[in-house]
Amino acid sequence: MLRMKKYVRQIGLGILSTLLVARVANALDFEVVGTGGNQIPVVIMPFAQENAYAQLITPVVKADLTRSGLFKLVDFTPAQTPTDLNQIPYDELTRRGVMAVAIGTVEPQASGVAVVKYRLVDVAKHEQIDGLALNQPATQLRRIAHKVADRIFEKLTGDRGVFSTKIAYVLKQGKRFFLQVADADGYNPQSVVSSSEPIISPAWSADGGQIAYVSFEAKKPVVYVQSLSTGNRKAVANFKGSNSSPAFSADGSRLAVVLTQEGHSQIYSVPAQGGPAKRLSQSNGIDTEPTFAPDGSIYFTSDRGGSPQIYRMGSEGGAASRVTFEGAYNVSPDISPDGKGMVFVQNAGGRFRVAFMDFASRQTQLLTDTSHDESPSFAPNGKLILYATQQGGHGVLAAVSSDGRVKQKLTELAGDVREPAWGPFTGR
Amino acid sequence: MQGLKLAGSLLLAGLLAACASNTPQNGAGAPVENRTASTDTSTNQVTDDGKMAQVDLDKQNGDEIANLQKGSVFFDYDQFTVRDEFKGLIEANAAYLKKNPAAKLLIQGNTDERGSREYNLALGQKRANAVKEAIEVLGADSARVEAASLGEEKPRCEQATEDCYAQNRRADFLYQGK
Numbered sequence: 001m002l003r004m005k006k007y008v009r010q011i012g013l014g015i016l017s018t019l020l021v022a023r024v025a026n027a028l029d030f031e032v033v034g035t036g037g038n039q040i041p042v043v044i045m046p047f048a049q050e051n052a053y054a055q056l057i058t059p060v061v062k063a064d065l066t067r068s069g070l071f072k073l074v075d076f077t078p079a080q081t082p083t084d085l086n087q088i089p090y091d092e093l094t095r096r097g098v099m100a101v102a103i104g105t106v107e108p109q110a111s112g113v114a115v116v117k118y119r120l121v122d123v124a125k126h127e128q129i130d131g132l133a134l135n136q137p138a139t140q141l142r143r144i145a146h147k148v149a150d151r152i153f154e155k156l157t158g159d160r161g162v163f164s165t166k167i168a169y170v171l172k173q174g175k176r177f178f179l180q181v182a183d184a185d186g187y188n189p190q191s192v193v194s195s196s197e198p199i200i201s202p203a204w205s206a207d208g209g210q211i212a213y214v215s216f217e218a219k220k221p222v223v224y225v226q227s228l229s230t231g232n233r234k235a236v237a238n239f240k241g242s243n244s245s246p247a248f249s250a251d252g253s254r255l256a257v258v259l260t261q262e263g264h265s266q267i268y269s270v271p272a273q274g275g276p277a278k279r280l281s282q283s284n285g286i287d288t289e290p291t292f293a294p295d296g297s298i299y300f301t302s303d304r305g306g307s308p309q310i311y312r313m314g315s316e317g318g319a320a321s322r323v324t325f326e327g328a329y330n331v332s333p334d335i336s337p338d339g340k341g342m343v344f345v346q347n348a349g350g351r352f353r354v355a356f357m358d359f360a361s362r363q364t365q366l367l368t369d370t371s372h373d374e375s376p377s378f379a380p381n382g383k384l385i386l387y388a389t390q391q392g393g394h395g396v397l398a399a400v401s402s403d404g405r406v407k408q409k410l411t412e413l414a415g416d417v418r419e420p421a422w423g424p425f426t427g428r
Numbered sequence: 429m430q431g432l433k434l435a436g437s438l439l440l441a442g443l444l445a446a447c448a449s450n451t452p453q454n455g456a457g458a459p460v461e462n463r464t465a466s467t468d469t470s471t472n473q474v475t476d477d478g479k480m481a482q483v484d485l486d487k488q489n490g491d492e493i494a495n496l497q498k499g500s501v502f503f504d505y506d507q508f509t510v511r512d513e514f515k516g517l518i519e520a521n522a523a524y525l526k527k528n529p530a531a532k533l534l535i536q537g538n539t540d541e542r543g544s545r546e547y548n549l550a551l552g553q554k555r556a557n558a559v560k561e562a563i564e565v566l567g568a569d570s571a572r573v574e575a576a577s578l579g580e581e582k583p584r585c586e587q588a589t590e591d592c593y594a595q596n597r598r599a600d601f602l603y604q605g606k
Contacts, residue, residue, distance in 0.1 A: 198581035200545050219534060219602060220576035221549060242553050242576045245546045258550070260575070263557050265550035286550040301547055308547055331544040345544060352543065374544060393588075419545070 039072035040156050041097050045088075047104040047116070048081045053138055057106060057116065060145035064163040064185060065152060068384075069406030074098050085121060085128060093123045100129065102152055106141075114138040118148045120155055130155045142187065162379045166423040167386060168192075168202040168211055169397060173415035179213055181228065184379075184422075186410050192228060200419055205248045205272075208426040212236070212246035212255060223257050225272060236274040247290050247298075248272065249315075256280065256290035256298060267300055267317070280317030287311075289332055294339040299323065301331045310344055324357070326364055332375060336382045336402070343367070343376040343385050343402075354387050356402060367404040377422045378402075388418040489528065493603045496521055500598040501559050505540075508554040510562045518559070521601055522566035525573070533568075534602040535559045537577040538584075540593035545579055552577030559599045 042065065047057045065071040074096055082088045082103050093101055104118040113135060120130040130151055134144050143164065150161030162184055171178040171191075179193035179202060193199060197216040204211055212225045221244045223237035237243040241260030248255055252272060259268045259277055267281035267290045281287035283304040290300040296315035301308050307328040313320040324330035329347035336342060339359075346355040346364070351371045357364045372390040379386065379399075384406075386399045391409065395416035399408040410417070499517045501510055510518065525531055537556030539548040556575035564570045585592035 198578075200549075200579075200581065216578060216581060220536065220574075220578070240574055242549060244549050258546070260553050260557075260577075263575075265553050286547070286554070288550045289544065289546045301544070308544075329543065331547050347543065 039070060041072045041074050041099050042152070042156070043074050043076045043093060043096075043098050043101045044152075045076075045078065045101060045103045046081050047106050047118075048083045049108070050106040052106060052108045053114065053141055055138075055141040055145075057104065057141060057145045057148065060142055060185075061102070061149045061152070064146060064149035064161075067185065067408060068153065068161075069401060069408075070153075070157055085119070085126065088121060088123075088126075090123055090126055098123050100152075100156055102148070104148070108138070109135075112138050114141065114144075116141070116144050116148070118151070120152055142183075146183070146185075159383055160381045160425065162381050162384065162422075162425075165380060165425060166208065167397075168204065168421045168423065169388075169417055170199050170202065170419040171415050171417055172395070179211070181211070181423075192226065192231070193233075201245055202419060202421045203246045203248060204421055204423045205252045206250050206424055207252060208424045210248075210252070210272075211421075212248060214244045214246070223255070223270075225255070225274075234274060236272065237268075237270050237277065238274075239277065245288050245290060247292055249292060250294070250296065256292065258288045258290070267298070269317075281313065281320065282318065283320075291333055291335060293335040294337065299333040299335055299342060301333065310342070324364075330355075334376050334378050334385075336378055337380055338382055341402075343378065343387075345373055345376065354385060354400065356385075356404070365404060367400045367402075368398070368407075370398065373398075375419055375421075377420050379422050380425045384422075386420045386422050388420055492524060493531075496524055497601050497603060500600050501555075502594065503555055503597040503599075505593070505597065508551075508558050510558050518562045519566060522563045522568045525563070525568040529569075532572045532604040533563070533574070534604060535563075535573065535575045536582075536600045536602060537575065538582060538596055538598050538600065539580050540596045541580045541583060541588070542593070545581070549577045549579035549581075552579045555597070555599045 044058055044062050050057050062073050066073050078089060083105050088101060088103065101121050101123055102118060104116065107115040109115060115133060115135050117133045119128050122129050132151060136144055146163040149163040153161030165184045166181055167184055168179065168181050171180050175196060177195050177199045178191040179199050180189045181192050182189040195215060195217055200214045202211055202213045209229065210225055210227055212223060214221045215224055221242045222235050223243045223246045224233050225236045226233035236255060237257045237259065239259050239261055243257060243259055245258040246255045254269050255272050257268055257270055258265050265286045265288050266279060267287045268277040268279050270277045281300065283302055285302060285304040287300055287302045290298050292298060297312055298315060299310055299312050302311045305322065308331050309322055310324040310330050310333045311320040311322050327346055327348055331345050333342050333344045341356055341358045343354055343356050345352050352373050353366050353370065354368045354373045354376045355364050355366050370389040374388045376385050376387040382402060384399050384401055386397060388395060389398050395418040397410040397417050397420050501514045501517065521533065525533060535556045537552035539552045556577055560573050560575040563573055583596045585595040
């Protein structure tokens with residue numbers, strides 16, 4: 001078991017203390033608490049001349065790959081930093097069992113631009129597997145490093161990397177609530193909403209440009225949609241009673257929400273800009289927590305059968321079929337990006353844990369060994385699940401791989417963290 | 429539950445006190461007007477100095493609202509029916525709504541912290557709905573009563589104990605306007 005800690009803290013008061021909300025300056029802290037079985041042994045050589053900038057590339061790439069649990073970062077410091085294929089010490093790397101090596105350079109240009117070049121090389125074949133040259137403002141070095149890590153991840157595992165994506169979560173500090181958006185590694189947290197009343201259920205639009213959430217600022221739950229770039233927000237479901245649990249349709253035109261127009265909580269569809277609501281679910285009980293599958297169908301939680309279970313209905317609502325049968329409390333579904341399975345929270349004996357169901361086999365596997373799990377959310381590559389849990393009476397975020405083997409904890413240093421939602425892929 | 433019952437009784441006592449408080453504000457003057465005729469037995473004290481007391485109806489209603497808003501209906505675990513012990517509180521709210529045709533009531537349902545936040549929001553809605561129905565049965569105008577849920581988001585007590593959970597399984601009353 002590999003234990004790694006605290007490489008994600010130096011974000012600083014230096015940068016963020018200028019913000020009004022300096023207390024939110026702490027980044028999330030990552031800790032890998034379990035790793036996959038077959039790790040790919042790699043060496044990430046120091047990027048030549050990266051010391052020209054305070055923001056280094058190499059440590060970010062290494063941290064990303066380590067955190068995924070799928071790589072063994074072999075420690076290797078060459079006498080001279082290789083910048084070309086013929087300078088790589090293949091024999092030494094082979095002796096250490098290294099499969100692939102990354103090399104790179106950082107070239108400062110005039111007007112604040114940096115050219116970052118990276119190559120990934122197959123150690124056995126002495127062949128380049130991947131290469132990239134990026135011409136970007138030097139303020140974007142951290143983002144470039146995540147992009148390099150994404151490329152390495154994809155070339156060596158076959159799955160798209162999620163290191164450049166973002167996560168949203170709710171932070172409670174004292175009596176204030178903050179809707180935070182941060183890089184997937186917990187860096188660069190930004191408060192996009194702050195309030196003295198609770199905020200829950202953030203949900204991303206498919207293009208990553210908007211976020212929907214429930215705010216209690218009106219002394220009752222109302223659904224808002226907010227543009228992340230402009231901060232413009234609009235109440236899109238503010239009907240009499242409660243308005244909650246938003247989920248964007250894939251094309252971003254509509255939201256599934258939960259309203260109480262008929263008294264009990266039912267699932268409706270509203271335009272993403274607000275407008276009349278159309279009822280989708282039809283039961284005499286509670287229907288809530290709608291989430292879209294890639295095929296447009298809607299999975300949701302309902303107690304129509306006597307206990308809360310997960311059901312599925314078509315994109316236009318109507319008749320529903322029951323999906324979960326084991327146990328008396330199965331809630332909070334999130335469908336995998338490939339549509340082949342779902343994660344949800346199962347309560348067994350007072351322990352609320354994240355479980356994964358494979359739709360083809362209907363087999364369910366518990367993924368976590370914690371007890372207060374909530375709000376599981378798939379990474380856009382389907383390989384990791386972010387969820388909220390508790391540690392020492394504090395709300396923390398954790399991540400687990402879809403096979404349950406790799407586990408990470410993300411702790412906010414001062415406050416309760418909850419309601420995570422992993423953002424989509426954006427751009428290529 | 430003893431404590432909760434006691435709280436309920438105190439609240440009713442408070443309501444009675446509020447009803448009886450139509451006395452002159454400074455205790456020295458004479459009342460100009462008293463619109464709640466049924467409670468006027470204590471208000472006919474005429475004093476010698478010629479000063480007359482003023483009854484501020486806004487403040488009076490404000491006090492009554494404040495007293496009503498102190499009350500909560502508590503629920504058993506996984507239950508959504510209003511227990512008999514809260515009958516007095518329900519009646520007081522229904523009476524206030526009937527007496528004040530402009531008053532609007534928001535009933536906020538709450539749950540304990542266990543389980544999904546959104547599912548708990550739906551459970552809190554069931555509690556708010558139950559209280560709304562109980563008030564409407566007594567003749568209150570349903571258009572002026574709104575039932576919404578705060579789920580587990582506004583706990584009155586934040587420890588993971590059964591006592592705490594019991595305090596959080598409740599419905600509160602919030603008046604808008606007068």
